[in-house]
Amino acid sequence: MTTPNSPADLSAFWMPFTANRDFKASPRLLASASGMHYQDVNGRQILDGTAGLWCVALGHAQPKVVKAVQDMVAKLDFAPTFQMGHPAAFELAERLKKYTSDKFSKVFYTNSGSESVDTALKMAIAYHRARGDGTRTRLIGRERGYHGVGFGGISVGGLSNNRKFFGSLLTGVDHLPHTHNLEQNAYSKGQPEWGGHLADDLERIVALHDASNIAAVIVEPISGSAGVFIPPKGYLKRLREICTKHGILLIFDEVITGFGRLGTPFAFDYFDVEPDIVTTAKALTNGTVPMGAVFAKQHIYDTFMDGPAGIEFFHGYTYSGHPIACAAGLATLDVFENEGVLDHAKSMTGYWEDAVHSLKGLPHVIDIRTIGLIAGIELAPRAGQPGARAFEAFKRAFEDGILIRVTGDIIAMSPPLVLEKTHIDELVGKLATILKTLN
Ligand code: PMP
Numbered sequence: 075m076t077t078p079n080s081p082a083d084l085s086a087f088w089m090p091f092t093a094n095r096d097f098k099a100s101p102r103l104l105a106s107a108s109g110m111h112y113q114d115v116n117g118r119q120i121l122d123g124t125a126g127l128w129c130v131a132l133g134h135a136q137p138k139v140v141k142a143v144q145d146m147v148a149k150l151d152f153a154p155t156f157q158m159g160h161p162a163a164f165e166l167a168e169r170l171k172k173y174t175s176d177k178f179s180k181v182f183y184t185n186s187g188s189e190s191v192d193t194a195l196k197m198a199i200a201y202h203r204a205r206g207d208g209t210r211t212r213l214i215g216r217e218r219g220y221h222g223v224g225f226g227g228i229s230v231g232g233l234s235n236n237r238k239f240f241g242s243l244l245t246g247v248d249h250l251p252h253t254h255n256l257e258q259n260a261y262s263k264g265q266p267e268w269g270g271h272l273a274d275d276l277e278r279i280v281a282l283h284d285a286s287n288i289a290a291v292i293v294e295p296i297s298g299s300a301g302v303f304i305p306p307k308g309y310l311k312r313l314r315e316i317c318t319k320h321g322i323l324l325i326f327d328e329v330i331t332g333f334g335r336l337g338t339p340f341a342f343d344y345f346d347v348e349p350d351i352v353t354t355a356k357a358l359t360n361g362t363v364p365m366g367a368v369f370a371k372q373h374i375y376d377t378f379m380d381g382p383a384g385i386e387f388f389h390g391y392t393y394s395g396h397p398i399a400c401a402a403g404l405a406t407l408d409v410f411e412n413e414g415v416l417d418h419a420k421s422m423t424g425y426w427e428d429a430v431h432s433l434k435g436l437p438h439v440i441d442i443r444t445i446g447l448i449a450g451i452e453l454a455p456r457a458g459q460p461g462a463r464a465f466e467a468f469k470r471a472f473e474d475g476i477l478i479r480v481t482g483d484i485i486a487m488s489p490p491l492v493l494e495k496t497h498i499d500e501l502v503g504k505l506a507t508i509l510k511t512l513n
Contacts (some may be wrong), residue, residue, distance in 0.1 A: 302450025
């Protein structure tokens with residue numbers, strides 16, 4: 075493998091979610107990773123403040139996960155899961171079921187968060203149809219929601235940039251209002267006080283369309299990619315109540331919150347609100363191999379099985395339950411269960427929260443939001459250049475040896491759960507220096 079060393083070497087790869095022209099002028103190339111750090115092609119250590127893209131919960135190159143992947147690739151490189159299967163796929167499903175405290179007894183495999191979302195939306199619509207409720211097809215998402223990049227996901231998602239270039243999208247979609255409110259909730263620690271009542275907007279949408287036409291509501295318990303928006307107190311419970319009242323399925327998109335981000339296995343544990351369907355991906359395999367999984371309640375599965383003969387959920391992917399991904403998933407769960415990862419994550423959250431909130435008062439900072447091992451730091455946008463200030467902070471951070479993530483003018487951090495206080499000090503200390511000198 076050669077290291078690209080001229081702009082021409084970088085020209086063939088059309089990079090996703092990247093300012094491609096800008097990148098070629100100052101490329102950031104990662105060569106290896108271990109524990110809390112990446113190493114770039116120039117040998118510089120970069121402290122990972124984002125767990126890759128929210129996925130490397132256990133730290134990089136986790137030895138047990140690496141070994142499991144190596145063993146499986148040599149043993150069973152690929153096996154279809156259409157009309158046949160392999161033991162690891164069943165074993166992982168069983169383990170995942172237990173990891174949900176048996177609240178979700180069915181696991182449907184995908185390869186990514188986007189696929190999990192589209193799978194969940196299709197599952198919800200097909201479920202109603204299998205029950206003879208075929209008019210229940212409408213979907214409800216939320217403004218500023220992020221649900222991946224499939225057509226289903228961008229339709230229920232509520233971020234303009236993800237939608238506006240791609241035509242008319244799915245029909246029959248409504249959006250709840252977002253819950254972000256700087257006037258009421260700035261500098262929140264944990265769940266903001268104000269805004270639980272915003273869930274009541276669901277009643278307005280139900281009144282408009284009638285419940286008999288609505289299949290599902292999908293929300294991220296905490297939205298991460300859009301800039302760390304934490305549900306106000308009472309909000310998720312209220313959504314659950316309204317969905318139950320009207321026979322609407324509630325889908326939690328736990329692609330980033332699943333697997334320990336809040337110190338509990340899932341956000342639905344943390345918030346004590348049970349959805350009907352859960353989408354996951356990312357930390358399911360510690361990010362080592364692409365994989366997603368959708369968890370469904372038993373009654374959803376039973377509806378298909380008990381319905382008219384021949385009604386199955388006609389859906390799946392070539393790589394659903396790929397053996398190597400299953401091996402990575404099993405090893406990831408072993409580490410979660412046997413190495414006290416959740417307890418460690420919980421023990422770090424107080425220090426994390428205080429450290430991140432110490433950035434209050436620095437230039438440009440207009441809000442800080444924290445929960446679990448997640449932080450959002452919102453900067454005032456530069457006049458006429460939305461996003462430019464945070465993007466500069468991101469580039470400077472990389473040069474200074476820390477990896478942060480930015481979306482618009484919001485800095486998001488979600489470090490591996492295995493971090494120590496010294497990592498928090500370095501991350502927040504370097505960020506403070508950058509913020510002090512940012513234009
Ligand atoms: N849903 C949520 C809540 C996400 O945060 C993401 C990715 N950040 C996705 C879906 C899409 O996942 P993927 O990029 O694996 O398709």
